[in-house]
Amino acid sequence: LFASVQLAPKDPIFGLTEAYVADQRADKVNLGVGVYYTDEGKVPLLKAVMKAEEAIVAKHSPRSYIPIEGPNPYNSAVQNLLFGAESSLMKDGRVITAECLGGTGALRVGADFIKRLNLNAPCAISNPTWENHRGIFESAGFEVLEYTYFDGVTRGVNFDGMVKSLESFPKYTTVLLHACCHNPTGADITEAQWRQVIEICKAKDLIPFLDMAYQGFAADIEKDGIAVRLFAESGMSFFVSSSFSKSFSLYGERVGALSIVTQSKDESTRVLSQLKRVIRTNYSNPPTHGAAIVASVLNSPDLRQLWEDELAEMRDRIKAMRHGLVEKLAAAGVKQDFAFIEAQRGMFSYSGLTVEQVERLQKEDGIYALSTGRICVAALNTKNIDKVAKAIARVLA
Numbered sequence: 001l002f003a004s005v006q007l008a009p010k011d012p013i014f015g016l017t018e019a020y021v022a023d024q025r026a027d028k029v030n031l032g033v034g035v036y037y038t039d040e041g042k043v044p045l046l047k048a049v050m051k052a053e054e055a056i057v058a059k060h061s062p063r064s065y066i067p068i069e070g071p072n073p074y075n076s077a078v079q080n081l082l083f084g085a086e087s088s089l090m091k092d093g094r095v096i097t098a099e100c101l102g103g104t105g106a107l108r109v110g111a112d113f114i115k116r117l118n119l120n121a122p123c124a125i126s127n128p129t130w131e132n133h134r135g136i137f138e139s140a141g142f143e144v145l146e147y148t149y150f151d152g153v154t155r156g157v158n159f160d161g162m163v164k165s166l167e168s169f170p171k172y173t174t175v176l177l178h179a180c181c182h183n184p185t186g187a188d189i190t191e192a193q194w195r196q197v198i199e200i201c202k203a204k205d206l207i208p209f210l211d212m213a214y215q216g217f218a219a220d221i222e223k224d225g226i227a228v229r230l231f232a233e234s235g236m237s238f239f240v241s242s243s244f245s246k247s248f249s250l251y252g253e254r255v256g257a258l259s260i261v262t263q264s265k266d267e268s269t270r271v272l273s274q275l276k277r278v279i280r281t282n283y284s285n286p287p288t289h290g291a292a293i294v295a296s297v298l299n300s301p302d303l304r305q306l307w308e309d310e311l312a313e314m315r316d317r318i319k320a321m322r323h324g325l326v327e328k329l330a331a332a333g334v335k336q337d338f339a340f341i342e343a344q345r346g347m348f349s350y351s352g353l354t355v356e357q358v359e360r361l362q363k364e365d366g367i368y369a370l371s372t373g374r375i376c377v378a379a380l381n382t383k384n385i386d387k388v389a390k391a392i393a394r395v396l397a
């Protein structure tokens with residue numbers, strides 16, 4: 001039965017973590033996987049999460065099935081976070097939300113749903129993008145195209161190229177857009193550029209799908225939601241996947257959501273009914289614990305404030321590491337201008353390191369980065385940053 005089964009290639013990110021774990025060097029550094037670590041190098045358990053969880057556990061509730069689309073307190077909290085509590089979308093019944101298994105699950109449920117619309121159109125992802133985007137949409141049966149995104153010279157966005165790509169796509173192409181903190185480059189487009197993207201999506205009948213995995217990691221909840229808010233104002237129908245893996249440090253709980261903005265309350269009812277069929281045939285209904293934590297935090301003013309403070313702490317620590325790395329690289333004698341690291345947003349930076357330089361860092365220093373040169377700035381800390389800066393300076397020399 002399995003004689004002809006080929007060995008699949010390892011996920012490049014998880015494969016790198018395996019190599020890191022096996023490394024015996026005490027001062028090794030993992031800048032590969034996209035996880036936020038504290039200055040002590042630990043995955044944090046947020047105080048807001050701890051408090052919400054204690055209250056949930058103290059109730060010792062039975063674990064019955066929950067609705068196919070997840071609990072209402074969670075879904076409405078997700079909508080408030082994305083669109084703003086005062087958004088007319090909710091009042092007009094123009095948005096539906098379903099709890100999904102992380103951002104990944106939301107993307108997959110959304111992809112399966114769009115496929116069932118039988119539009120016979122491709123999906124387009126940024127070049128480059130998060131590894132899994134292509135796989136998710138291909139698994140759902142899409143042809144996957146790429147749009148121009150990163151400019152290797154400026155280390156920012158090649159927006160003219162992006163516009164040209166978007167304009168070339170056939171009607172009903174699903175365009176996957178990083179709502180903020182682009183993974184892997186850290187380069188985001190501006191508000192004015194978002195407005196242009198929206199005009200193109202409208203003019204060309206493209207289907208916008210915003211992937212929101214890092215809300216709060218660039219500026220704050222409101223500002224990082226700008227793309228979603230602008231699409232909401234545009235009157236278009238669109239999709240948003242949310243992930244709370246990073247912003248609540250709840251990676252393993254698999255907490256995410258898919259939101260779909262429609263044209264009317266009646267459309268929402270029909271869309272939700274079909275979305276529930278997609279979910280029902282995938283995993284029937286979502287898990288309870290992680291979403292219960294997120295809902296209690298977001299729906300309690302005190303816990304919400306505590307969470308936003310903790311999120312700000314994570315964000316500020318990453319910014320301090322960006323600043324520190326730029327300074328320390330210069331101090332180590334690096335001639336190239338690394339100021340772009342401070343301009344990039346979120347957990348990642350496309351450092352511009354070559355495959356060979358990344359290999360040398362791994363071999364000679366036990367510093368692990370992706371072969372594309374992506375480094376997770378959120379894994380730097382006051383104990384490892386000097387070593388990392390010196391090693392990078394050495395491989396650049």
Ligand code: PLP
Binds near residue numbers: 104
């Ligand atoms: N989308 C992007 C851009 C990501 O970087 C990630 C990874 O963390 C996800 C989606 C998936 O997140 P989750 O772990 O919640 O599935």
Ligand code: TYF
Binds near residue numbers: 014032035131132183
């Ligand atoms: O890009 C990253 O490193 C994170 C973590 O299949 C991750 O998004 C990596 C691979 C994966 C899921 C999450």
